[in-house]
Amino acid sequence: MSAEFAVEVFQNEYLPEGAREVDAIVTVSASGVSSAPVSSADIAQVIIVDCSGSMRYPPAKLNAAKHATVTAIDALRDGVSFAVIEGTDTVRMVYPREQGLAVASTRTKLEAKRLVRGLTADGGTAMGRWLALADRVLARHRGGLKHAILLTDGQNQHETPAQLSRTLASISGHFTCDCRGVGTDWQVEELRKVAEAMLGTVDIVADPQGLADDFRAMTATAMGKAVGGVSLRLWTPEGAVVKFVKQVSPTVLDLTDRRTESGPRTGDYPTGAWGGESRDYHVCVQVKAAGVGDRMLAGRVSVLTAGGDVLGQGKVLAVWTDDSALSTRINREVAHYTGQAELAEVIQDGLEARKSGDVETATAKLGRAVALAASSGNTDTAKLLAKVVDVVDPVTGTVKLRPGVEDADEMTLDTRSTVTKRVGKP
Amino acid sequence: MTNCPECDAPVGAKDRFCEECGRNLLVRATPVGGPDGSAAAQCACGSEDIDDDGFCEQCGRSQPVGRDRMEFVLPTIAGISDRGRRRARNEDSMAFGHVHARGVAAIVCDGVASSERSDEASQAAVDAANAVLVDALVEGSDPERATVLAVASANRAAGELARPEAQDVAPSCTYVSAMRTDSGVVVGWVGDSRAYWLADDGAKTPSRRLTKDDTWAAQLVADGVLTEAEAVNDRRSHVLSRWLGGDSGQVSPHVVTVVPEEGGIVLLCSDGLWNYLPEVEDLDAVRPRGAAPLEIARDLVAAALHAGGHDNITVVVIEVGVGRER
Numbered sequence: 160m161s162a163e164f165a166v167e168v169f170q171n172e173y174l175p176e177g178a179r180e181v182d183a184i185v186t187v188s189a190s191g192v193s194s195a196p197v198s199s200a201d202i203a204q205v206i207i208v209d210c211s212g213s214m215r216y217p218p219a220k221l222n223a224a225k226h227a228t229v230t231a232i233d234a235l236r237d238g239v240s241f242a243v244i245e246g247t248d249t250v251r252m253v254y255p256r257e258q259g260l261a262v263a264s265t266r267t268k269l270e271a272k273r274l275v276r277g278l279t280a281d282g283g284t285a286m287g288r289w290l291a292l293a294d295r296v297l298a299r300h301r302g303g304l305k306h307a308i309l310l311t312d313g314q315n316q317h318e319t320p321a322q323l324s325r326t327l328a329s330i331s332g333h334f335t336c337d338c339r340g341v342g343t344d345w346q347v348e349e350l351r352k353v354a355e356a357m358l359g360t361v362d363i364v365a366d367p368q369g370l371a372d373d374f375r376a377m378t379a380t381a382m383g384k385a386v387g388g389v390s391l392r393l394w395t396p397e398g399a400v401v402k403f404v405k406q407v408s409p410t411v412l413d414l415t416d417r418r419t420e421s422g423p424r425t426g427d428y429p430t431g432a433w434g435g436e437s438r439d440y441h442v443c444v445q446v447k448a449a450g451v452g453d454r455m456l457a458g459r460v461s462v463l464t465a466g467g468d469v470l471g472q473g474k475v476l477a478v479w480t481d482d483s484a485l486s487t488r489i490n491r492e493v494a495h496y497t498g499q500a501e502l503a504e505v506i507q508d509g510l511e512a513r514k515s516g517d518v519e520t521a522t523a524k525l526g527r528a529v530a531l532a533a534s535s536g537n538t539d540t541a542k543l544l545a546k547v548v549d550v551v552d553p554v555t556g557t558v559k560l561r562p563g564v565e566d567a568d569e570m571t572l573d574t575r576s577t578v579t580k581r582v583g584k585p
Numbered sequence: 586m587t588n589c590p591e592c593d594a595p596v597g598a599k600d601r602f603c604e605e606c607g608r609n610l611l612v613r614a615t616p617v618g619g620p621d622g623s624a625a626a627q628c629a630c631g632s633e634d635i636d637d638d639g640f641c642e643q644c645g646r647s648q649p650v651g652r653d654r655m656e657f658v659l660p661t662i663a664g665i666s667d668r669g670r671r672r673a674r675n676e677d678s679m680a681f682g683h684v685h686a687r688g689v690a691a692i693v694c695d696g697v698a699s700s701e702r703s704d705e706a707s708q709a710a711v712d713a714a715n716a717v718l719v720d721a722l723v724e725g726s727d728p729e730r731a732t733v734l735a736v737a738s739a740n741r742a743a744g745e746l747a748r749p750e751a752q753d754v755a756p757s758c759t760y761v762s763a764m765r766t767d768s769g770v771v772v773g774w775v776g777d778s779r780a781y782w783l784a785d786d787g788a789k790t791p792s793r794r795l796t797k798d799d800t801w802a803a804q805l806v807a808d809g810v811l812t813e814a815e816a817v818n819d820r821r822s823h824v825l826s827r828w829l830g831g832d833s834g835q836v837s838p839h840v841v842t843v844v845p846e847e848g849g850i851v852l853l854c855s856d857g858l859w860n861y862l863p864e865v866e867d868l869d870a871v872r873p874r875g876a877a878p879l880e881i882a883r884d885l886v887a888a889a890l891h892a893g894g895h896d897n898i899t900v901v902v903i904e905v906g907v908g909r910e911r
Contacts, residue, residue, distance in 0.1 A: 396645025397630070424643075446645065452670020452894055454647035456640035474638070477645075480671065481893075 162189040162385040162433060164462045166473035169492035173478050173485035179448050180402065181457040183475040184492035184582075185391075185440045192385040192435035199238030201302035203260055204381055205293045205334075206231055206374075207244045208253070209311040213344065214280035220341060221280050223367030224310055229272045231308065231374040235263040236382055242296050243271055246309075248283030248317035250292045258292070259299060283317040286353060287326035294330040303388060303465065304432055305334035306381040307357070308374065312341045315349055323349075327356040331417075332388075335359045335431045337377050340574070341367055343566040347573040355412055358431035363574045365567035380434065387432040388465030391440065393418075394425045395458050398447040404428050407496040408439035411503045411577040427463065439582070441496050446477055454478045492582050495535060499579035502531040502540065506576035510547075510569060513560065522548075522560055530556030537580040543572040613659050614682035614719055617712045619666075620657040652704060656879070659683040662691060663878035664901035665886045669857055670894030676704040677855045677899035678758075680711035682719035688766040690718030691901045694739070694758040695778050695855040697828055706743040706756030710829055713742035718764055728764040729840050732773035736760055736838040740829040747831025757830025760838065761796060763851050765903055770851050773838035775799060775827050778899075779859050781852040783868060785906065788847040792865040795841055795851075799827040817863075823856065848906025850881065857898035861889045878902035 170183035206228050214221040228243060235241055240260035243253040254271040255261045261271065289309065297305045315323055336357035338350045341364045354361035360377075364370050391414075395401060406412040418426040430438070444458045458475035480486055509524030525548050532541040533553035541553070546568040548558040589596050590613065594605035601611055627633050632643035639650040652675040653668040660683055668675040676696030683689045694710045696703025714735035721731030739760055747755035759776025772780045777798040784792045797803060802822040805811040816822055829836060852868065862868050862885070871888045872881050882900045889898045 394642075396641075397643050399645070449646070452890075456636075456638075456645040456647065474640075482671065 162435070163191045164189050164470035166460060166462060166471040168460070168473040168475055169490060170475060171486075171488045171490040171493070172476040173480045173482070173488065175483065175486040176451050176479060176481055177448055178479070178486070179445050181444045181446060181475060181477045182490070182493045182497075183442050183458070184407070184490075184496055185442055185460050185473055185475075186437060187391070187430075187440065187462055187471065188437040189385065189433045189435055192383065197304065197385050199236045199263075200240075202236070202304045202382060202384070203240040203297055203300040203302060203306070204231075204235065204378065205242045205244060205296055205307040207246050207289045207293055207307060207309045208275070208278065209284065209313070210245045210278055210280045210282070211247050211284045211313055212281050213313045220312060220367050221278070223370045224341065225275055225278055227310070227370035227374040228275045230371040231378045232263075232268050232271050232275070234375045234378040234382070235268065237263050237265075239263045239382070240300055240302070241271070243275055244289060244292055244296070245278060246284070246286065246289035246311070247281065248285045250285070250288045252292075252296075253278065258296060260296060284311065284313050284315055285317040286311065286315045287318050287323040290330060290336070290353070290357075291326050293336075294333050297334045303386065304381070304384050305387065306384070306432070307334055307336040307359075308377055309336055309338045309353065310341060310370075311338070311345055311350065313344050314346050320349075323352070327353065331356045332358075332429050337361075339364050339370070339373060340570075341370060343570055347570055351574070351577075358412075358429060360410070361574055363567070363571050365571065381432075383434040384432040385434055386464060389430050389433050389470075390427040390463050390465075391430055392421060392425060392427050392461040392463050393442065393458055394461075395444050396446060396455060397424060399424070399457065400445040401426070402443040402445055403441070405441045405500060406430070406438055407441045407500060408579045408581050411500050411579060414440075439492075439496060441493070441500070442475060444475065449477070449479055451479050451481050495582040496579065498531050498535050499537070502528055502535070502537065503576045503579070505531070506540075506544070506572060510573050513547075518560060522558060525560070526556035526558040528556075529553050529558050535580055536583065539578065539580070540572075540575065543568070543575060547572055609723070611685035611687075612682065612719060612723060614715060615657050615664075615680045619652060619678060619680075619708055620655040655679070657681070658879050659689070661878065661904040662689045662902065663882050664691065664693075664899070665879075665882045666899040667857075667886050667890065667894075667897065669897050670890060672897055674704060675897045676707060676758075677857065677897040678704070678707035678711045679853075679899050679901055680715035681901060682715055682722070684719060684722040687722045687725065688764065689903055690715065690722055690762065690764045691853055691903055692718070692735070692739070692760065692762040693778050693853045693855055693899050693901055694760050694829070695776070695857075695897065695899070697757040697759070697825065697830070699754070700757040700830065701751065701754045702746060702756045703758055706746055706830055707758040709742040709746060710739035710758050710760060714739040714760070714762060718762065722764070722766070728766055728768075728771035729842065732762060732764065732771055732840050733837060735762060736773060736775060736829070736836060740833060740836050743829045744831040744833070752832055755831030757828045757833065759825065759855070760829050761853050763853055763903055765851065765905060769842050769844035770903075770905060771840060771842050772796065772851070773840045775829055775836050775838050776825050777803075777823065778853070778855050781854075781865060781868060782843055782845065782849060783852055783865065783872065784845075784849040785847060786874060788849060790845055790847055790849070792849070792869055794865060795843060797839065799839075800824055801826050845905055850878070851903040851905055852885075853901040853903075854885075855897060855899040857894070857896035858885060858889045858900055860896060861892040878904055
């Protein structure tokens with residue numbers, strides 16, 4: 160264990176009489192990672208390269224994918240376990256040749272890079288099979304940090320969505336997987352589904368030239384993790400209903416349905432691997448109503464290792480009052496992240512409406528998104544929105560849909576819609 | 586055979602001092618620092634699983650801890666100090682003592698909310714005053730003089746908590762005390778904590794309030810500037826004109842002596858009670874008759890909590906009457 164965890168809770172615990180919903184932002188911060196880096200033997204990384212026929216065109220795409228994979232291999236620390244998998248409508252080990260992991264060294268890296276350079280593109284796309292093989296390969300790894308990178312350029316055509324969902328359900332929690340879509344022929348929603356199930360990131364690499372840097376960065380992040388299999392444990396009082404548990408920073412990720420019961424009134428939510436980083440969670444609990452003046456523990460949030468050790472704890476409170484000056488006070492953190500979650504939702508809904516030709520809904524939703532991005536200072540998202548709509552007034556969210564929007568711009572906005580801005584410190 | 590409250594050694598029924606530790610067995614008092622108000626062993630929901638912060642592991646309800654609810658009982662006297670429903674902490678304190686065959690003494694202090702650490706101030710004040718009053722009972726010295734000395738001692742104790750660089754928020758509190766001896770009841774006060782005489786039913790001496798608030802509003806009523814009704818609604822009604830603490834200077838209490846001819850109770854309370862039950866008629870309507878002091882205190886505190894519990898509530902009930910003083 161080479162990280163220290165701190166848990167902070169931000170909320171307005173005062174509720175008016177009769178109110179039952181308690182909202183809180185729980186900030187979990189891991190520190191002390193760099194002073195004690197995790198041993199290389201603990202880490203395993205698998206790179207899955209899409210080698211379907213479409214990767215041939217433009218030719219730069221497959222070359223860029225190979226180059227990026229080579230770069231990622233170079234970025235591996237010696238002693239780390241790794242493998243490269245080729246994905247088509249079927250799946251094949253590239254390196255090592257037999258199902259398993261190799262230990263990174265000058266020799267194994269050279270061998271792996273030689274085989275990667277020889278990859279050719281042919282066939283279809285069946286991501287579930289790719290991930291299932293990655294899961295079997297990583298299952299042999301004894302260490303706690305298991306990471307995969309999945310690169311694709313197309314849609315999952317040789318599997319039904321149900322097949323992919325079944326695979327994801329069976330491997331979710333075994334390792335984290337960052338997904339990258341190259342070009343504009345892949346589906347954002349599909350890759351987001353994979354990334355969310357595997358607690359990884361998803362992003363677009365519209366220009367294949369950008370892949371190598373991205374792969375290097377992802378590998379460096381994976382090498383910087385200190386502890387894997389961390390979960391949030393939420394205790395709630397008798398009669399309470401957990402309305403939702405969402406990661407809200409750095410990205411929006413709904414964990415509500417990922418709950419595993421772990422005791423009376425207690426459930427665990429997976430958060431994957433942690434390096435030196437800080438994440439925010441929005442917890443909403445509906446409790447039994449109580450009388451004015453009553454104080455209640457509405458939730459207790461604990462951070463746990465895979466082994467069940469408690470690394471940190473925070474309390475979510477409820478205090479009923481008839482003092483409306485207290486109960487109407489808006490908590491900055493809760494308000495900010497409620498807005499950021501809505502921002503992600505209206506972008507996705509707006510783009511969906513735009514695709515289906517519903518101009519009115521698209522204009523309303525994307526207008527709301529512009530207003531939310533502006534008021535919360537999320538300038539990155541505001542810039543992406545401005546490529547899809549003409550902004551007349553960012554304050555009221557008055558916009559016009561742009562004709563002839565580049566696919567890449569639309570997909571970038573969609574992919575990054577879940578990236579939130581951290582709440583500003585007062 | 587009973588045991589010494591100090592060292593638990595066995596003592597005889599007629600012993601005045603403990604043979605083991607020398608404690609005066611005729612004197613009993615609330616512990617310095619306040620009665621232990623630790624959480625009940627069981628939550629109202631039935632669970633016995635309470636976490637370190639006093640929350641029930643089953644229903645999540647917070648259990649009273651520390652100063653949130655203090656209860657204490659001695660022969661013929663009982664007190665309750667409750668955080669109430671709105672305040673984050675209990676800044677009221679109470680202390681009392683019973684000296685066999687001599688009488689009882691009791692003090693209630695209400696920490697001033699606009700000062701810092703006023704809970705510490707009120708606790709230091711009641712403990713200091715109680716020591717003086719109980720000594721006076723033991724020695725049989727003059728209760729009126731003892732009351733003046735007790736206030737001086739309480740004022741010093743609260744004043745010692747002040748930080749030199751923060752004089753304007755120096756920990757401060759109100760004060761009201763009562764000493765019951767064979768010759769009557771002596772009441773002293775500074776501020777707006779009150780004492781009432783509540784007579785037994787059918788008694789010739791009627792129930793009445795024994796104290797006059799040291800507030801600006803009360804002063805204005807006395808000077809004829811405001812009527813009683815206007816004062817109740819005036820924002821200055823709770824602004825104290827006198828208090829104990831580092832910024833109070835020399836304070837001498839108002840002192841009154843009552844010599845009841847019949848039975849009744851003396852009630853000491855903070856404004857957390859009298860805000861809801863200001864008149865003796867209000868108190869008479871709520872308090873049970875023929876009940877033990879603790880039961881009376883519980884009913885009065887419950888009435889204030891039920892009415893909203895906006896402030897800390899402290900109530901001390903002292904029995905007075907022929908044959909009830911032992």
